Amino acid sequence: MRELFMYLFLLFLVLCVKSVYSTPTREQFQNCLSTKQFNSTLKNPINLTTHTLDSRVHTDFSESSSPNSSFLNLNFTSLKPILIVKPKSESEIKQSILCSRKLGVQVRTMSGGHDYEGLSYLSLSPFIIVDLVNLRSISINLTDETAWIQSGATLGEVYYKIAKTSKIHAFAAGICPSVGVGGHISGGGFGTIMRKYGLASDNVVDARLMDVNGKTLDRKTMGEDLFWALRGGGAASFGVVLSWKVKLARVPEKVTCFISQHPMGPSMNKLVHRWQSIGSELDEDLFIRVIIDNSLEGNQRKVKSTFQTLFLGGIDRLIPLMNQKFPELGLRSQDCSEMSWIESIMFFNWRSGQPLEILLNRDLRFEDQYFKAKSDYVQKPVPENVFEEVTKRFLEQDTPLMIFEPLGGKISKISETESPYPHRRGNLYNIQYMVKWKVNEVEEMNKHVRWMRSLHDYMTPYVSKSPRGAYLNYRDLDLGSTKGINTSFEDARKWGETYFKGNFKRLGLVKGKIDPTNFFRNEQSIPPLF
Numbered sequence: 006m007r008e009l010f011m012y013l014f015l016l017f018l019v020l021c022v023k024s025v026y027s028t029p030t031r032e033q034f035q036n037c038l039s040t041k042q043f044n045s046t047l048k049n050p051i052n053l054t055t056h057t058l059d060s061r062v063h064t065d066f067s068e069s070s071s072p073n074s075s076f077l078n079l080n081f082t083s084l085k086p087i088l089i090v091k092p093k094s095e096s097e098i099k100q101s102i103l104c105s106r107k108l109g110v111q112v113r114t115m116s117g118g119h120d121y122e123g124l125s126y127l128s129l130s131p132f133i134i135v136d137l138v139n140l141r142s143i144s145i146n147l148t149d150e151t152a153w154i155q156s157g158a159t160l161g162e163v164y165y166k167i168a169k170t171s172k173i174h175a176f177a178a179g180i181c182p183s184v185g186v187g188g189h190i191s192g193g194g195f196g197t198i199m200r201k202y203g204l205a206s207d208n209v210v211d212a213r214l215m216d217v218n219g220k221t222l223d224r225k226t227m228g229e230d231l232f233w234a235l236r237g238g239g240a241a242s243f244g245v246v247l248s249w250k251v252k253l254a255r256v257p258e259k260v261t262c263f264i265s266q267h268p269m270g271p272s273m274n275k276l277v278h279r280w281q282s283i284g285s286e287l288d289e290d291l292f293i294r295v296i297i298d299n300s301l302e303g304n305q306r307k308v309k310s311t312f313q314t315l316f317l318g319g320i321d322r323l324i325p326l327m328n329q330k331f332p333e334l335g336l337r338s339q340d341c342s343e344m345s346w347i348e349s350i351m352f353f354n355w356r357s358g359q360p361l362e363i364l365l366n367r368d369l370r371f372e373d374q375y376f377k378a379k380s381d382y383v384q385k386p387v388p389e390n391v392f393e394e395v396t397k398r399f400l401e402q403d404t405p406l407m408i409f410e411p412l413g414g415k416i417s418k419i420s421e422t423e424s425p426y427p428h429r430r431g432n433l434y435n436i437q438y439m440v441k442w443k444v445n446e447v448e449e450m451n452k453h454v455r456w457m458r459s460l461h462d463y464m465t466p467y468v469s470k471s472p473r474g475a476y477l478n479y480r481d482l483d484l485g486s487t488k489g490i491n492t493s494f495e496d497a498r499k500w501g502e503t504y505f506k507g508n509f510k511r512l513g514l515v516k517g518k519i520d521p522t523n524f525f526r527n528e529q530s531i532p533p534l535f
Contacts, residue, residue: 034088034110088133088134098215099219101133105524106217110131111133112133112135112524115138117183117184120480127528128528137187137245142155143162143163145170145171151253152251153249160176167347174256175256176251177198178194179205180354190249191235192478195410200415207416208252210250212235214231214240215244217519230518231515233511234515238424238531242516242527242531243519260346260349262316262341265340268307269309270396274389278387278389281386284434285413287413291315291323294408295408296407298399319343375441376440378479380435380474383467384468387464410435411433425505425511427508428476432469472503473503474503485499497531521533
């Protein structure tokens with residue numbers, strides 16, 4: 006009898022523990038969203054009895070029901086989200102945050118899906134996804150040359166709206182139109198006019214953030230420390246950024262673009278080597294990036310280098326400048342095309358001549374859905390023989406890629422402590438490495454990832470050191486990850502300082518003040534420093 010009593014008592018304890026620590030269900034979350042406790046404080050509460058929640062919430066995380074993302078990386082697996090919420094108002098975001106806190110689950114925020122390691126839609130802990138796809142309004146004020154942009158807008162939508170409003174304004178951000186504004190700005194934001202106007206995050210003048218308590222803050226009410234952290238520090242670590250106020254850049258009505266493509270070999274190695282010394286020192290109006298990839302010609306792979314260029318001016322100004330600074334490229338007037346700034350976005354996406362409305366397509370996915378990427382910063386020109394080795398390695402792969410983005414100009418004039426993005430003065434260019442494949446098999450994935458890691462290891466002597474830098478918007482879990490909600494700041498320092506250098510400590514202090522529970526967390530979030 007005593008043994009039976011003990012067994013029943015232990016069973017009772019197990020069931021109690023299980024009920025306390027079990028993952029909340031979809032139904033529990035829906036019930037929470039519909040309770041008066043949360044609805045009563047909101048202007049536009051969700052009424053589950055008058056319209057179907059399923060129109061904005063998904064529970065199956067298959068490809069067919071995945072969030073509106075443009076660049077899904079399916080290399081990594083995790084728990085499925087309890088819900089994928091697609092709010093239509095800020096009040097619905099607040100409900101989601103408050104219910105997540107009540108039920109003890111974390112929040113992932115998506116704005117476009119170009120998260121290289123999938124950290125905005127994957128988790129090892131119970132979580133929901135707040136997909137901001139329905140919050141993408143853009144309001145442009147030409148009087149003070151600013152724009153308010155909701156985080157769910159894509160760069161293509163922003164550029165299209167600017168072009169329809171003004172012929173002489175632009176926004177200093179990236180070239181890929183399907184990238185979400187929220188993630189792009191919060192990680193820094195490279196673009197073709199960054200050498201003159203800085204990164205996207207350098208041009209943010211205000212923001213609206215919903216914090217862990219569901220309170221909406223602007224720059225004045227959040228304070229300068231938190232506003233500093235959002236502009237390049239990975240805003241999803243601190244809350245849900247609802248919208249950004251950005252400065253618009255003035256551009257000429259006509260800009261000039263050209264593409265110069267060459268097969269890799271001794272002469273091309275010399276050209277790329279020469280570019281390293283001048284790319285960051287050229288006139289701020291001139292942006293020349295280098296792309297190294299390969300193509301299949303017949304049955305043989307060929308590695309090539311492409312110089313892709315934007316100049317904020319006409320051909321008549323560009324040719325003398327190139328003849329003076331980069332005569333080795335042999336640029337001629339007939340190689341160049343004058344166009345509007347918005348047409349240059351199409352040009353850099355290899356979509357010249359197509360209707361501008363293609364910029365509004367949020368689903369411009371790569372054909373190869375599986376990939377691995379890494380990044381580096383280069384502070385001294387890489388020896389010429391390195392490009393010979395890169396060529397040999399590229400011949401081993403079907404779809405390898407390296408993109409060299411020139412820095413310098415306005416980026417170098419800003420202090421590395423002015424925002425979380427620290428890779429400023431002294432950096433010549435950034436390297437983005439990528440390899441893609443089509444077959445969804447572990448063996449195939451391991452083969453390509455090993456190749457990528459080998460190339461990255463090979464480049465170690467030639468890139469930045471102490472720490473070796475990496476760009477936050479090219480997330481790389483090889484650098485390390487947050488191991489559970491109790492990960493210490495010291496444990497995260499290795500990967501954190503790779504992205505942020507000395508700014509990582511300040512980010513940890515901000516995190517500790519506004520979210521000590523690490524409620525807004527992904528596997529490379531900023532742990533709080535107390």
